[in-house]
Amino acid sequence: MNDADNSPYSHTPEPGEVGLVEPRDFVHPQPFTFDCGQSLPGFTLRYETYGRLNAARDNAVIVLHALSGDHHCAGIHSLNDRKPGWWNNLIGPGKAVDTNRFFVLCSNVLGGCQGSSGPSSINPATGVPYGISFPFVTVRDMIRAQKLLCDHLGITRLAGVIGGSMGGMQALQWGIEYPDFVHRVIAMATTARENAQGIAFNEVGRQAIMQDPDWNQGIYGKGGGPRVGLAIARMMAHITYLSDTSMDRKFGRRKKSAAPAASGAALDVQFEVESYLKHQGESFINRFDANSYLYITRAIDHFDLPGTYGSLEQAFAPVKAHSLVVGFTSDWLFPPEQNRHIALALLRAGKRATYAQLDTDLGHDSFLLESPQIYDLVRDFLERA
């Protein structure tokens, strides 16, 4: 008498939804040498896949996450999940990154803290977390590790690589490093060269972490560490992901409570925007490792394609992929000009490149918007013959 379709215990994915997904671990058992020269005897990447790899094994799309992202970019892990993966609006059956057509792969970056090897991983030689003895990671290290995962999965070619922010940096690096393997590159809200302002914000976040006495030179147990410093770093960074306009629309000067008369109470949370940021900080420390935050921001600081390759045109010289670069008018962290600059350099280097600039007011996080414009851009670009 059990009607499976109506049973709360079975799950039929919503049309267009990836539905229930499970992360897996790729354990690479051979030594891996980082750009810094240090090696590990092996590493783990936690990843998820949606859709099916075709017979030619050439329909994979890698989704690349930003600083605080992870491998869970679509679907849900449990029917109780309040939220799906972070780019669920873009990825799914019939969506812009169509899992009926593509085999979508997303891994937590090397140096991360969501299952991939990073500073919070246990060092087998000592039995305690690596902490800051973990090798310093670059964006190039991240994508070289992803390539080993692709090889492991038998992928013969990537139909596309796509990411925003640090994900966009990885996408560009993919096109440079593995030109014969990457068919299309989509880089959004990103830069070819982290500039002084970006480094400066990253450094303030790192100082908040490292000056927290609980950081203790990176030595701390699970659930411990510099929670105060990490929350402050996150609160600050979160402001840089939004825009003046979007914050004013979302919060304005609305108050949580009437302005208090007592002097000390004037320092309590009064405005909604304060309460929002506080929540952002507090929820972040429960899911992110402070040492990973240090490592990944440093990887971003060191991302400098023109500096590394002599010029941006030289950096792009090996690229064979067709690239789509997307900038957002309200993004002041990686402003449209920095994105446009990438596309122009690709063109100057004789590559196929398209630049799209979208008029949004959400700021840097615009690449995550529920926006038919973004969906159309991505769909058309990936599915072009």
Added chain:
Amino acid sequence: MNDADNSPYSHTPEPGEVGLVEPRDFVHPQPFTFDCGQSLPGFTLRYETYGRLNAARDNAVIVLHALSGDHHCAGIHSLNDRKPGWWNNLIGPGKAVDTNRFFVLCSNVLGGCQGSSGPSSINPATGVPYGISFPFVTVRDMIRAQKLLCDHLGITRLAGVIGGSMGGMQALQWGIEYPDFVHRVIAMATTARENAQGIAFNEVGRQAIMQDPDWNQGIYGKGGGPRVGLAIARMMAHITYLSDTSMDRKFGRRKKSAAPAASGAALDVQFEVESYLKHQGESFINRFDANSYLYITRAIDHFDLPGTYGSLEQAFAPVKAHSLVVGFTSDWLFPPEQNRHIALALLRAGKRATYAQLDTDLGHDSFLLESPQIYDLVRDFLERA
């Protein structure tokens, strides 16, 4: 045989320079009731003056400082001073604010920590600093205290009030609060209403301070307190005073040291911009009180002329002064539109107002630029009949 002109012990001001100046203290011996309803039995304002008050006592110009500024806006305190007052380029004999013509007055704000009454002042009732038992301060409190100083000095009318950032807020408030006393208002790089992004940045700075264990609910001795938190707050705020372009020009990605191979060392200062910010943080904690930082940022958060008076036009209804509002294209803390908005509201309210927008790339701090454009604007506006 002593030639006074060449003696290292005498001082002849350079042409155009205010030269040696001395701060003085105004002790107001009567009770002062703050906007929050709390009172103090009296207060002190530390101030400096340059030039001479004329016989009619109506040639005074008040210079209003920003968050981290003080009363020392021009001249030097000693021949060994490495730097003159913070607006020395604008103020002096023959300069834009001409001390041959005007009696220039600048006081450290109420709630400050450079000699005026604030949280670091000793509470005579307890013999220890007020800390956060000091009354919560508003921008209006600051200028009401300044008015008492003007009365004490016998000033009959202000030829002008001038300030940038929070100094601009004070300038606007002066025009509203004492319409018959203020002849000209100059407000630069400011806003009529602190918006969500501004409150957010202020709050991150406050959290960095208040979460520092050495803050101790605001109870600490001279030279102690949350030095780490205050330095982080300052580092972050300093980024908001500059612009992407100016930081890139000044620092770019230049490194202090070669990129280190050892992993932990990757977290040391590497980029010049990091070293600069570190210096900004470290020098700030030696001159600024953390509780004052909390108080003054809160005063800025609560600055909201449209909210306080019903609308910006209603706020400006009593104004009799002619106002000059100056916005700077690269200022993303108080962008040009927010400045233009002030001038437009003044005009809509039937007041005489001028808006000037200057194309600079220094960011919010542009109002401090050595800029003939600024000098001409200010000089012409103050000296107009």
